[in-house]
Amino acid sequence: MLTRLIPAALAAILALPATAEPIPVVATFSILGHVVEAVGGDKVKVQTLVGPDRDAHVYQPTPQDSRVLAEAKVVVTNGLGFEGWIERLIKASGTKAQIVVATQGLRTRKLADAHGHAHGGSVDPHVWHDPRRMAPYARNIAEGLAAADPANAEAYRINATSFAGLLGTLDSWAESRFAEVPQAKRKVITTHDAFGYLSERYRLTFRAPKGITTDSEPSAKGIARLIDQIRAEKIKAVFVENISDRRQIDQLAKEAGVTVGGRLYSDALSGTDGPARTYEALFRHNVSLLTSGMLQN
Ligand SMILES: [Zn+2]
Structure with missing residues (x-):
């Protein structure tokens, strides 16, 4: 009985459609x-x-x-x-x-x-x-x-x-959040030029000591110019990025006499215990942080 049952069971399994593996x-x-x-x-x-x-x-x-x-x-x-x-x-x-x-x-x-x-x-x-x-x-x-x-x-x-x-939901939400910030206050300092598309879409101005990639060191002259701009334009929205060493921005903020306003998620999500575990969380975190930072300008 057993010897007949096993091949029968096996045949039944083989007859099932293949379970599609991811x-x-x-x-x-x-x-x-x-x-x-x-x-x-x-x-x-x-x-x-x-x-x-x-x-x-x-x-x-x-x-x-x-x-x-x-x-x-x-x-x-x-x-x-x-x-x-x-x-x-x-x-x-x-x-x-x-x-x-x-x-x-x-x-x-x-x-x-x-x-x-x-x-x-x-x-x-x-x-x-x-x-x-x-x-x-x-x-x-x-x-x-x-x-x-x-x-x-x-x-x-x-x-x-x-x-x-x-x-679409995120875009209209961001539009209404940024609308709370007067155009003249929409200025931000961050580590590298990662936010060009955000600034184009919502009419913000970002400045950064580093260019669109992170593999170069900014010149002393470039940093000095940025510090002058922060002082002259009274920019308070100065942020570090999650992917970058924060010492440079800390130093820049210190010299300009402002406080670093938090951490933006520029080129990577956060870990599972962080505030940017998904695309939506990353976007909402950045927009909220930027809005409150720019309102201080
Ligand atoms: Zn980048």
Whole structure:
């Protein structure tokens, strides 16, 4: 009886449709990783190379990253020179994964030369600070996942659409928050030029000792000019960034006679115990902190 039962049970199991395992997807940095999770839902298993509070501009890939890439079915990058190390890593890993560039086809912001840094190419990669640009970003991710996993294409598109709904909510919320701040007070100092898209969208002015990438040291002259501006324009909204060493901003604030107003999440999410664990939390945290900081100006 038993000998007959076992093959029968086995046959029944084999007859079941194969349970679809989530596909292995790699995202280069934490903010992108979160958006990929939102779009991929339970159909994907996302691994992020540059984790929370870490700086993707100056990241040095490890041999482990290369192995993770080799096993991935999809690799999602931001593009626009943000991850300067990714092309070499993709090549070195020999991965056969579908490569998705989330900023593909997005309207981008050309760099202001006022900052004078010769790094990072000519386009600002920090598109995630404008929620309206994140809808096509999420759509690109959905199409990339769909190409690698056509069986779930519909699910990816539905998730991208619902993420776009959240983005619309965040955008109108931010608009009303920033409307509380008179135009003349909308000035902010932070570590590097990460907030160009936010400032363009909501008409803010950001100044930073560092350019759009973090791999250069500002000149003493540049710092002195910034201190003069803080004093002359009575700017109180001076912030550190989660990915950067805070000593430079601390020193700058001290010399300008102002207090650092808190921590902005510029290029990475926070850890799970922090205030910016998701894209929405990051955006709301930054907008709230900026609004209250600028009102002090
Ligand atoms: Zn940056």
